[in-house]
Amino acid sequence: MKLSKSLFLAFAGLGLFACSNEDVVENGGIQGDASVRVHISTDALASRVGESTLETEDVEIQEITLTLTASVGGKEAGPFTSIEEANEFVFKGVRGPQKLAVSINDGKATMTLDAVQTGLAAPMFAEENITAEDYDEASKTYTVALNPEHKTAYLNFSNISHDDSEGACWFQTITFDGLFMNGVKLSEDAVSTTYNSWAEASANTSISDAIGADWKTGGPWAGPYSYNVFPGKPILTLCYSNITVTPDRVWVDGPIKGAGYATVKDYIVSNAADLTAEEQAGLGINDEGKITEFKAGYVYNFDGLKVPDKAIGNTIIGAEDVNVVAEVSIKPWKLVDGTVTWN
Template identity: 25%
Template sequence: MKMNKFFMLGLAGLAFAACNNEEELSNQLPEGTGAVTINIVSPAMTRSVETGTTDNSVTVTGPVTITLAATTGGGSITLTEQELAAQNSVTFWNVESPTKVTVTMNNGKNSYTSDAPTVFEDVAPASIPAYGETSSFTLTSETASPGDKGGSDYETGANGSDNSKVYQLYTASVQLAIPVARLEVSGIQHITGSHLEGDCAYNTLTIAGVYLDNVYATGNGVAYANGAFSCASGTPTDYSYDGVHGTGSEAIWKDAAVTTDFLSVDAVWPETAGEAYSYYFFGADGAENLPKFKIYFSESEAKDTDSPLPAPRYAMITKYKETAENGGSEITKFEPGHIYRITSAQLSDENIIGDEGGNTLYGVEVTVEEATWTVKTIDAEWAD
């Protein structure tokens, strides 16, 4: 008796493990007509100023599209969050020689090489795109029949006679990945006193806004491979706050300050508790390639008229460090799929300079709290 085939596909957060005592078949799949089933398990759980994330991981939610590529049959099925909660499987029947399964959430794709990072503007952390694929399958000793999997609204291509057939199961695993990193900055505050005998050096200091400099303008080199997205390649782009003062074009990632008196007692930016300046960008590897978070001061008046401190002035974060619990070492890579939080950036007078280009001698060193994205879990099997 010639056996048919079906496939149950799975993706689990950011890591999958194959079952024990299974035969690795790689791409050497049996020929013949069969079917594919995808079992879905219920999930565990922008650029603008918005509520910052607080947990160790942020669960990605949204519709899931499962696509099966095959010599004959296959296709795509998309499930909403509500359908995911109500139905635990989808099935493609009468499939011949399946070759690859891809899974996307929130319109994720496998390459962002030519995209500008603004494609992620105003996307909530839980709605960020995710993507995964696999062409590897592993044989198991389990068997099942089409009627065992149920859900006629989520099946296609099955014949009535298929219910009497027995199928041997194969497993596959897909590792979903996030194509961008996210930086959140809050707790920006001026410390009076600094180095001038306990007195502030300014009569007036007006904060116009904040921005990111030294960021990749496109996703050159950003592609999915082996369960992860690569960092961008090449040289980051030079930006200034308004494209007029300083060097570089107008910043893509910037936010205007609401409260503008930087000398206001106990003032903190962003001004609303719980909010953070939040930006998505393509991953960067190497300290010289990391984004530089900068503050732009449009007006300045020094107390000492003999030592003027003319505007525009700037402050910048020039070094990112791990928390003490994680070793306290310098961070030299912002990885896709990670969230980097700065919850305290205190500036003294000596950090506020007239050099927009990045004089690291007067830069601010900050400690970064790190989190990751997780994704919905889907278990998968393929049957012969």
């Protein structure tokens, strides 16, 4: 999947008005009718790492929900399918406004991974308390600044293939069962979850894709295989079964007879030196060019992963010390060439 273009959520000035016909607005003791207005800032979205020259990708806005908490008239409004539609909505009969929230694509204050739709429809959320400091006496309006935040990173893996450039294939038979992200957070505040087999991981379709093909055909398996993940460093794991090796090879069977795995050890950005220190930090890259954490709000593209036989081990951690070249592009919701290493 080739991702290009510009991501800037162009919703400057999303407006929402909450009017009260009461003589007294209870919040802060302010007298007279009042309105509540939200201004959604795009500063955190349009330039996530300062003056970046990295390419960007549009967030798909599928729905916007506005939620006003107030003594009188507080409610949820929406879903709206466009910025224009949300701009036209007015909360009426409001008194004592307390809190204002904007949810984009079903974003919540705290989310679970199974509630996140895979793709560019990024879940985003912002919420602020309404205080007397937000009130303008001249216009009798509360103006609340909201900065919606991304919840997930978006990972794409495409054109995965069997690399047979180092000689004859080690295997007489081998089936490519599928791939999954190991060590993911299933909820925003949770610790990472580790799967020990393809049978366990494949039950969670939000972080796995089934293939079921003869690995010796070489592929490529185009994909893209796409996953939204909470910030962290989950491990791409390729799973195999029905493994028998050629007479000149020895294969020590794992817990499940004939099962094998190839796992990514490092995600390496080869042109990290071309990025500023601020960009490297924003993208989760250390001084060796390795990604230490996938950051929320970025699209990470891995295209052309070639997997040699020696990358496939008989345990869930895969084999060791094998480098596999991949093309990596990173977009906020940002373009970097790079490599990965396999365990």
